[in-house]
Amino acid sequence: MPELSYRDAVVRGIAQEMARDPDVVFLGEDVAKAGGVFKATVGLYEQFGPLRVRDTPISEQAILGAAMGAAMTGLKPIAEIMFSDFFAVCFDYIANEFPKSRYMSNGQTKCPLVVRTGNGAGSRFGAQHSQSVENWCMMIPGLKVVAPSTPRDVIGLLAAAVRDPDPVIFLEHKSLYATKGEVPDGEIVDTLGTAKIVRPGKDCTIIALALMVSRALEAAEKLKAEHGIDCEVIDVRSLVPLDTQTILGSVAKTHRLFSVEENPRLCGWGAEIVSIVADEAFYDLDGPPVRITTPHIPLPAADILEDIVLPTPGRIVDTVRRSLGS
Amino acid sequence: MATIRDRAPGPAGSGLNDDIGEQKRLALYRSQVRLREAEQRAFDLFLQNLVKGTSHLSLGQEAIAAGFAEAMVKGDLSFCTYRGHAHTLARGVPVEKVLGELMQRDNGLMRGKGGSMHLTSEEHGVMGSYAIIGAHLPIACGAAWRAQYKGDKDVSVCFFGDGTTNIGAFHEALNFAAVWKLPVIFVCENNLYMEYTPIGDVTAVPHPAADRASAYGLERIVIDGNDADECYRTAQKAFAKARAGAGPSLIECMTYRHSGHSRADPAKYRPEGELERWKLRDPIKIYRERLKQFGVSDAAIEAIDASVRKEVDDATEACKAAPPPPLDILTTDVYADGGWAWRN
Numbered sequence A: 001m002p003e004l005s006y007r008d009a010v011v012r013g014i015a016q017e018m019a020r021d022p023d024v025v026f027l028g029e030d031v032a033k034a035g036g037v038f039k040a041t042v043g044l045y046e047q048f049g050p051l052r053v054r055d056t057p058i059s060e061q062a063i064l065g066a067a068m069g070a071a072m073t074g075l076k077p078i079a080e081i082m083f084s085d086f087f088a089v090c091f092d093y094i095a096n097e098f099p100k101s102r103y104m105s106n107g108q109t110k111c112p113l114v115v116r117t118g119n120g121a122g123s124r125f126g127a128q129h130s131q132s133v134e135n136w137c138m139m140i141p142g143l144k145v146v147a148p149s150t151p152r153d154v155i156g157l158l159a160a161a162v163r164d165p166d167p168v169i170f171l172e173h174k175s176l177y178a179t180k181g182e183v184p185d186g187e188i189v190d191t192l193g194t195a196k197i198v199r200p201g202k203d204c205t206i207i208a209l210a211l212m213v214s215r216a217l218e219a220a221e222k223l224k225a226e227h228g229i230d231c232e233v234i235d236v237r238s239l240v241p242l243d244t245q246t247i248l249g250s251v252a253k254t255h256r257l258f259s260v261e262e263n264p265r266l267c268g269w270g271a272e273i274v275s276i277v278a279d280e281a282f283y284d285l286d287g288p289p290v291r292i293t294t295p296h297i298p299l300p301a302a303d304i305l306e307d308i309v310l311p312t313p314g315r316i317v318d319t320v321r322r323s324l325g326s
Numbered sequence B: 001m002a003t004i005r006d007r008a009p010g011p012a013g014s015g016l017n018d019d020i021g022e023q024k025r026l027a028l029y030r031s032q033v034r035l036r037e038a039e040q041r042a043f044d045l046f047l048q049n050l051v052k053g054t055s056h057l058s059l060g061q062e063a064i065a066a067g068f069a070e071a072m073v074k075g076d077l078s079f080c081t082y083r084g085h086a087h088t089l090a091r092g093v094p095v096e097k098v099l100g101e102l103m104q105r106d107n108g109l110m111r112g113k114g115g116s117m118h119l120t121s122e123e124h125g126v127m128g129s130y131a132i133i134g135a136h137l138p139i140a141c142g143a144a145w146r147a148q149y150k151g152d153k154d155v156s157v158c159f160f161g162d163g164t165t166n167i168g169a170f171h172e173a174l175n176f177a178a179v180w181k182l183p184v185i186f187v188c189e190n191n192l193y194m195e196y197t198p199i200g201d202v203t204a205v206p207h208p209a210a211d212r213a214s215a216y217g218l219e220r221i222v223i224d225g226n227d228a229d230e231c232y233r234t235a236q237k238a239f240a241k242a243r244a245g246a247g248p249s250l251i252e253c254m255t256y257r258h259s260g261h262s263r264a265d266p267a268k269y270r271p272e273g274e275l276e277r278w279k280l281r282d283p284i285k286i287y288r289e290r291l292k293q294f295g296v297s298d299a300a301i302e303a304i305d306a307s308v309r310k311e312v313d314d315a316t317e318a319c320k321a322a323p324p325p326p327l328d329i330l331t332t333d334v335y336a337d338g339g340w341a342w343r344n
Helices: A006-020 A044-048 A060-072 A084-089 A091-097 A134-138 A151-163 A211-227 A244-254 A269-280 A303-309 A313-323 B022-047 B062-071 B085-090 B095-102 B136-150 B162-166 B168-179 B210-216 B228-243 B274-279 B283-293 B298-321
Strands: A003-005 A024-028 A053-055 A076-083 A114-119 A144-146 A168-173 A180-182 A196-199 A204-208 A231-235 A238-240 A257-264 A290-294 B077-081 B126-130 B156-161 B184-190 B222-224 B249-254
Touching: A003 A006, A006 A024, A006 A044, A006 A076, A006 A151, A006 A168, A006 A180, A024 A060, A044 A053, A060 A076, A060 A084, A060 A091, A060 B126, A060 B136, A060 B168, A076 A084, A084 A091, A084 A114, A091 A134, A114 A151, A134 A144, A134 A168, A134 A238, A134 A269, A144 A151, A151 A168, A151 A180, A196 A211, A196 A244, A204 A211, A204 A244, A204 A313, A211 A231, A211 A257, A211 A313, A231 A244, A244 A257, A244 A269, A257 A269, A257 A313, A269 A290, A290 A313, B022 B062, B022 B085, B022 B095, B022 B228, B022 B283, B022 B298, B062 B085, B062 B156, B062 B184, B062 B228, B062 B283, B077 B085, B077 B136, B085 B095, B085 B126, B095 B298, B126 B136, B136 B156, B136 B168, B136 B184, B156 B162, B162 B168, B162 B184, B168 B184, B168 B210, B184 B228, B210 B249, B222 B228, B228 B249, B228 B283, B283 B298
Parallel strands: A024 A053, A024 A076, A076 A114, A114 A168, A144 A168, A204 A231, A204 A257, A257 A290, B077 B126, B077 B156, B156 B184, B184 B249, B222 B249
Antiparallel strands: A003 A180, A144 A238, A196 A231
């Protein structure tokens, strides 16, 4: 199977949907002529032209507001917010406008749009360009929230997001842009709200998202090789809708649960899943669910500091091993 | 510092310029009276504890809503603020639907799920009323972008108050609309007070909207917002410009609200005599006199007034008789599948 980078998968995913549907339009800062600051939109302007791929001013409220107005009246916009940290300057649209208009209007208003954004740490950018903000979005009724970990999932989940009738926050991990993975030729369309068991196992369940998936997998291989612990790793992929059945089914099999989360500890997505498991699968558990997270601090810039703050394969191995008492 | 408040408007009358025409003139009058009667009724029902929650009335500002709505054609889109009853009604939404929403009944426009601040009737082109200041200016830009992209001829009109001119989204939207030459019209209803504070006390320029227009390459337009004919004429020009692909307009309409900011506000911050001075230029009073100047009989005017009152009376009775919304709508329409499921 041919290989593709996560970055090029973004381009291919957007292009696939724009070629399919002339109502799909794309706007953001530096996305058109410059091809995006992460080079994840290179060539779209040349392929689809200036009416469909549009550079905007540095006006995040205008970007998201315009996407909403276009979505309400018949287009299927993809809007880019360069860094997910910038959600804070246009959060009205994310928290108050996109997700509430349908409900408040008793079903009259539609809002089929996708907000793509560069999320996550690892680039030594410091506290305002490195955050994982999935939990900012997950808490809002009316939104859908997706975070792919592989190039193939980027294309498939982006296609599903564009075709979805609800507003979808699409979190691309900045540290994954250069990674590569196998991607089949032809159209790829995935399904929102589906988690994926990326490594089957019987001794414990590790749930992870985006950049943390590969770290969980690396830890699982070490745990197997060095400690004989057979971990099942689940890529959650979609926080809303949340595939609780896959997670609960895994816990019923392994009887232990670990989450690996890049977001700061308080109110991280793993806390919600742990709460669901505690409610609905308490008697399946042989021990307490354990959350492996970034500590509750702003992210530091220096590489030596940033590297120890995120969950690492080593920290996952140690935590799982100690928790399972081996 | 002299503020715009010191420049009280002059006596009524704009001469007998008959560019409006009899039919449109009567429609403008009827619309203004309808907005006045419906909003006055909303206030009365509030005093009877039948209108719940908050409400923000446009009493005294009817000429703007009527003038712009009468210049719209089917398909044009209105984006309103929480002070949106008048703009919603002016697009032809039945009074019963609006009062029903204010009274939180099942016959309300959104069956009580939105409330006074979020009136929406897409079938009438009312694309929502937005309660976060400035939020809807970029949204109106997006609807206008769709029209531009698809070659549709409709125009998006965005109404907002003077207080909106000091929030970031106003400036982002103005620049965005101007750079993209979008078919959108921004209408500032300058009623001299943001909420409780005079807009002149917190704004660096005398005209909070118009004096910013040049920053976005737009014409500086200030009009008498209490004269429905002037609103209508100005709107027509802006619509023609937008439909011709010549881009957005920003129009500042000088007006005055007769009531407080919201139902909770007795408006005691106003200087003595200010309200009385403005009431001399009540838009409906002005327009009734103009109809007479054009030879419309007292009886014809009375007939319009009576038919409007009947619509409002009938709507009131229908709303009083309507049940509250059923509890099963609580979880509908969170997502497009009609439900609220966030997990399997």
